[in-house]
Amino acid sequence: MGERILQALKMRGMTQKELSAKIGVTSSTLGGYITGSKAPDFSKLKEIACALSVSTDYLLNMDFGDSERDIMWLTAKFKGFNEEQKRAALEGFRNLESYERWRL
Numbered sequence: 001m002g003e004r005i006l007q008a009l010k011m012r013g014m015t016q017k018e019l020s021a022k023i024g025v026t027s028s029t030l031g032g033y034i035t036g037s038k039a040p041d042f043s044k045l046k047e048i049a050c051a052l053s054v055s056t057d058y059l060l061n062m063d064f065g066d067s068e069r070d071i072m073w074l075t076a077k078f079k080g081f082n083e084e085q086k087r088a089a090l091e092g093f094r095n096l097e098s099y100e101r102w103r104l
Contacts, residue, residue, distance in 0.1 A: 001033065001034075001036070001039075001059050001061070002034035002036055004054075004058060004059050004060075004061060005019075005030075005033065005034050005048065005052070005059065006034060007072075008052035008054050008059075008072060009052070011072050011076045012052060012076055012079075013076070013080075016030055016034070019052070022051045023047045023051055025044070033048070045059060045060075053072065053076070053079075054068070055068065
């Protein structure tokens with residue numbers, strides 16, 4: 001789980017200190033989750049997943065292929081966009097969706 005937390009932190013541009021404050025644990029407790037010397041209870045695991053915009057399955061290394069990593073990357077990129085970029089990205093996805101319906 002620790003490696004997954006570190007990957008998600010990097011993708012989000014978030015520090016361990018920021019995450020620990022966001023989920024209400026000390027930096028040393030979060031460090032324990034990352035090193036594997038401590039395990040979060042389920043409610044804390046859900047908080048970590050929510051704060052990092054990933055699934056609990058991802059944190060528990062139960063994802064099925066690259067799709068979770070792609071979603072995490074897209075989410076991180078989208079969150080960094082300004083409003084104009086967000087509108088353009090959403091329009092691009094809508095166009096892609098329309099194209100796919102037409103193609104089928």
